[in-house]
Amino acid sequence: MSVEYKLNRLDTSGVGPLVDKHWRELREAKEKGMKVAWSSGPLFVYSYATPNMASHFMAGYAAYCGGRKMADEVLEAAEKYGELRDTCSYHRLHTGMMAMIANDWPVTDPRVILPLPDLLISGRFCTEMSHYMEAIYRRFGVKAVIIELPVARKTEDLPRIEKYVTDQVKETLIPAIEKTSGSKFNEDNLRRIFRDWKETCIIRNKCWEFLKRKPALWTLWDYGVSIAPIFYAMGKPESHAYYVNLLEQLEERAAKNIPAVHPDGEKYRLYWDGWLPWAFLGKFLRLMVPHGAIPISGRYPWEFFPYPEDINPEADDIIHEWIRVLYTSPNRLAYHDGPWGGKEHIEKLLEEYSIDGMLFFSSKTCRMWNLGQLDIIDKIERKYGIPGIVIEGDMIDSSMVSEDQLRTRIEALLEMIDARRR
Numbered sequence: 001m002s003v004e005y006k007l008n009r010l011d012t013s014g015v016g017p018l019v020d021k022h023w024r025e026l027r028e029a030k031e032k033g034m035k036v037a038w039s040s041g042p043l044f045v046y047s048y049a050t051p052n053m054a055s056h057f058m059a060g061y062a063a064y065c066g067g068r069k070m071a072d073e074v075l076e077a078a079e080k081y082g083e084l085r086d087t088c089s090y091h092r093l094h095t096g097m098m099a100m101i102a103n104d105w106p107v108t109d110p111r112v113i114l115p116l117p118d119l120l121i122s123g124r125f126c127t128e129m130s131h132y133m134e135a136i137y138r139r140f141g142v143k144a145v146i147i148e149l150p151v152a153r154k155t156e157d158l159p160r161i162e163k164y165v166t167d168q169v170k171e172t173l174i175p176a177i178e179k180t181s182g183s184k185f186n187e188d189n190l191r192r193i194f195r196d197w198k199e200t201c202i203i204r205n206k207c208w209e210f211l212k213r214k215p216a217l218w219t220l221w222d223y224g225v226s227i228a229p230i231f232y233a234m235g236k237p238e239s240h241a242y243y244v245n246l247l248e249q250l251e252e253r254a255a256k257n258i259p260a261v262h263p264d265g266e267k268y269r270l271y272w273d274g275w276l277p278w279a280f281l282g283k284f285l286r287l288m289v290p291h292g293a294i295p296i297s298g299r300y301p302w303e304f305f306p307y308p309e310d311i312n313p314e315a316d317d318i319i320h321e322w323i324r325v326l327y328t329s330p331n332r333l334a335y336h337d338g339p340w341g342g343k344e345h346i347e348k349l350l351e352e353y354s355i356d357g358m359l360f361f362s363s364k365t366c367r368m369w370n371l372g373q374l375d376i377i378d379k380i381e382r383k384y385g386i387p388g389i390v391i392e393g394d395m396i397d398s399s400m401v402s403e404d405q406l407r408t409r410i411e412a413l414l415e416m417i418d419a420r421r422r
């Protein structure tokens, strides 16, 4: 390596206090007389909008614990409690937490512990989500409501599935939230959340535009750590302020031509598929950046609300509006997350973000994101000549991440890109 590449990260330090505050408020909710829901999948917006109900978001909390290096101890507690290692690590994290509470096991960092839920809400995209809820119900007696969110195989199926999901939300989920919280679901609250969320996402999307530039002004990892204000702290004024600050930093970089990678910008622009490795973001970057490689774009981080212009906070039927965004809006999240719509979505990202190679992160315990990855790589390589590889690991479980394997695979991908450039 003749050029000495160095990363020039954006200042994303504002996100730490914001997420700490978000989860602290959840931990304090019961002391204020509120009920608590634990939620997996995107239906937590309905409990957020209900007075007297505080809501968590499974993936967000697991990412938070992983990012704060608090996950391993809880995963070990889950194993001690009898959980199998190949159970989804997000699921294990929550079981481990409950086992620690139930058995009064010591914990190094008390921030990892949440109040036990009064209600479990599963927006079931993957099989693990219903297993997770069923297991908590069986072991701890917490009520669970499971709403099926089928991933469509064909676009023609989307309207029919949309109706099916809307009916479940209206007939099952909202009555369960109201019964547990003892309060009425509030449509005005949901409209306010959507208005604020939409406004923040419009600014976030302006930030995304700077990832299309060559050289890039920031990386997918900078965006990854900035996801929380969109994903689960929606509707809060500090989320908006965070993205205003991010946009100002990027505009300043653009004006002064300051790239994300010193000295002259990146040599390899990479697509990243699947979950972000929350507990190992630095480890991955240290294996890429010395080669001049950075992650630029990815399917999962583009999952939440990528088209804010699609959502109508003034829609007559505001309960249905969120399901419409998932199923029949132009983005059709529930289609792009599956292997059938995934390839189409990835092709678009490859072109828009001028991608040189693809890293498909295969989480060893995830039942959903890995589906069809090899098939997608094969089809895209044949069509566009863009090489791709699979790397195995986990988002938060350090016993499943091998640095040697990561190094070998990343270097192999960069060699393939070089060979095709010649």
Ligand code: SF4
Residues within 6 Å of the ligand: 040, 059, 088, 089, 090, 091, 126, 127, 128, 129, 365, 366, 367, 368, 369
């Ligand atoms: S298996 Fe994957 S998609 Fe399913 S709950 Fe776990 S992390 Fe989420």
